[in-house]
Amino acid sequence: MALTLSYDAHSEIGLVRSNNQDSAYTSPRMLMVADGMGGAAAGDLASAVATWELRRTDENLDDRIAAARAERLAAEDAPAPVPAAGEDDPGDLVDVLTVMAGTLARANERLVELVEDDPELSGMGTTVCGFVLDNDRLAVVNIGDSRAYLVRDGELHRVTRDHSWVQTLVDDGRLTEEQALEHPHRSLVLRVLNGSTQYEPDLGWLDIVPGDRLLVCSDGLCGLMTDAEIAAVAAAGLPRQETIDRLVDLAHAAGGHDNITMVLADVEADGAPGEVAVLGAAASVTDPGRIEHTASFAPLETEAPMDELEASERAITEEERYALTGRRKASTWAKIALSVVLPLALLCGGAFGWYQYTQTRLFIGPADANVALYRGIPDRVLGQDLSTLLETDTTQIADLPPYYAEKVRASIPVNDMAAARSTLIELRDKANQCIAQRKARAEASAAPTPDPSTTPAPATPGGTPAPVDPSASPAPSVSAFTPVGTPSPGLTTPVTAPEEC
Numbered sequence: 001m002a003l004t005l006s007y008d009a010h011s012e013i014g015l016v017r018s019n020n021q022d023s024a025y026t027s028p029r030m031l032m033v034a035d036g037m038g039g040a041a042a043g044d045l046a047s048a049v050a051t052w053e054l055r056r057t058d059e060n061l062d063d064r065i066a067a068a069r070a071e072r073l074a075a076e077d078a079p080a081p082v083p084a085a086g087e088d089d090p091g092d093l094v095d096v097l098t099v100m101a102g103t104l105a106r107a108n109e110r111l112v113e114l115v116e117d118d119p120e121l122s123g124m125g126t127t128v129c130g131f132v133l134d135n136d137r138l139a140v141v142n143i144g145d146s147r148a149y150l151v152r153d154g155e156l157h158r159v160t161r162d163h164s165w166v167q168t169l170v171d172d173g174r175l176t177e178e179q180a181l182e183h184p185h186r187s188l189v190l191r192v193l194n195g196s197t198q199y200e201p202d203l204g205w206l207d208i209v210p211g212d213r214l215l216v217c218s219d220g221l222c223g224l225m226t227d228a229e230i231a232a233v234a235a236a237g238l239p240r241q242e243t244i245d246r247l248v249d250l251a252h253a254a255g256g257h258d259n260i261t262m263v264l265a266d267v268e269a270d271g272a273p274g275e276v277a278v279l280g281a282a283a284s285v286t287d288p289g290r291i292e293h294t295a296s297f298a299p300l301e302t303e304a305p306m307d308e309l310e311a312s313e314r315a316i317t318e319e320e321r322y323a324l325t326g327r328r329k330a331s332t333w334a335k336i337a338l339s340v341v342l343p344l345a346l347l348c349g350g351a352f353g354w355y356q357y358t359q360t361r362l363f364i365g366p367a368d369a370n371v372a373l374y375r376g377i378p379d380r381v382l383g384q385d386l387s388t389l390l391e392t393d394t395t396q397i398a399d400l401p402p403y404y405a406e407k408v409r410a411s412i413p414v415n416d417m418a419a420a421r422s423t424l425i426e427l428r429d430k431a432n433q434c435i436a437q438r439k440a441r442a443e444a445s446a447a448p449t450p451d452p453s454t455t456p457a458p459a460t461p462g463g464t465p466a467p468v469d470p471s472a473s474p475a476p477s478v479s480a481f482t483p484v485g486t487p488s489p490g491l492t493t494p495v496t497a498p499e500e501c
Helices: 043-059 061-076 090-117 165-171 177-182 227-234 240-253 308-321 330-358 402-410 417-446
Strands: 003-012 022-026 030-037 128-134 137-143 147-152 155-158 202-207 213-217 260-269 277-280 362-367 370-381 384-396 412-414 482-484
Touching: 003 022, 003 128, 003 240, 003 277, 022 043, 022 260, 030 043, 030 213, 030 260, 043 061, 043 090, 043 277, 061 090, 090 128, 090 137, 090 202, 128 147, 128 213, 147 227, 155 227, 165 177, 165 417, 213 227, 227 240, 240 260, 362 384, 362 402, 362 417, 370 417, 384 417, 402 412, 402 417, 412 417
Parallel strands: none
Antiparallel strands: 003 260, 022 030, 022 277, 030 128, 128 137, 137 202, 147 155, 147 213, 202 482, 213 260, 362 370, 362 412, 370 384
16 A cells, blocks of 8 residues: 545735745645745745755655665665565665755755845745655655644644744743734744755654645744634545635635645545646746856956156156165155055055954854853954853753754854844753753663563453554654754765754
């Protein structure tokens, strides 16, 4: 029995926006949504770039997975494992995630190239969220605040976690889900593809069974209503197109102030493969990479001839340069003074301007054993620090996962104070998670090991062990999605978990 996906998709401008910056891509193996941002800075182009890269990967996905697997085995210097009958090679799971990590890296690099070609595009970015089918599992890809859901047995489960400011407040218990929808900074996204080298997507796996329903959407839907409101429609068992229409109506009733894009899919056994489709900005924006530009060079203008006075003065100056004696004209001394003073003044002015610029920058780095916020840049000139300590956070570097501890020691640049606050909160969350993990491990190692032989089996009212129903569906759980650490951009070696404490 092979699992297949049957799906429908929808993308629209909404009731307020003037253009659609969302994109979507659907195929028998890939369901993806990308929400562009940047307004005049071409958010539609950013989401389209990510979608085009996803499609290129999908067009030869098996070959890319095979190449990643071969590289992994070569790096491990190990023969290809032979899985038991009916089982998948666990390494293959890593290979699919490696391929998707490389896809996001290429999309991010493409954004860098576009901004270098046209600086006016600086500031554009995009989320990416969705699923990749591999046998009886789904690879889950997420960066940003677009969202993926699983509907099983009439219940809606959120699969991904938003990389947003309000989500950190909800996780800390400082906001409810309803309050987050009205928060003034609900649009502040902490992680996106925007050309930065510090993007960190979540990659993981979700086990699926026939009868499951999948929903991937931009925040034009999930940013306007609670999960309970979405569940009332998505988990009602309606046909896919009717479900999409009703969800769009809900988004409109909530204001429809953002683009609305969603993909709805049903997991089936041996179903017919769906059609490949590109929606939204990716279907209408022209790919700059496919346009050939021809450079035209205007001939250099011929230097205007010097007048006789300038020619004579230059001749005299050249003659005096090698003379043993002789007096220089006042104009000559003035020129010499200017040739020395002017560059020196420009150099000093440039240095002062550069220093003033550095004092507008912010970064997060170490202050003894703690995480701290600085103004300036993490460098020294002539023995003087180019940074000023603004505040020391309570987070200790030793409590962070090694990956994040190294990032702090190397310094993390932030664009503004809001980004600094959100990064400090995220680091504090990572540290708290590590502290909890270490405490749990310590308690587990100290607890006595129970004797399996004394553990009673579940029994029926008559006293006999309850039989196991092999046809029962596995209990759905958000924990079914196990995030896996992200490789460095372009890396095609096995994925490791940077957040391991």
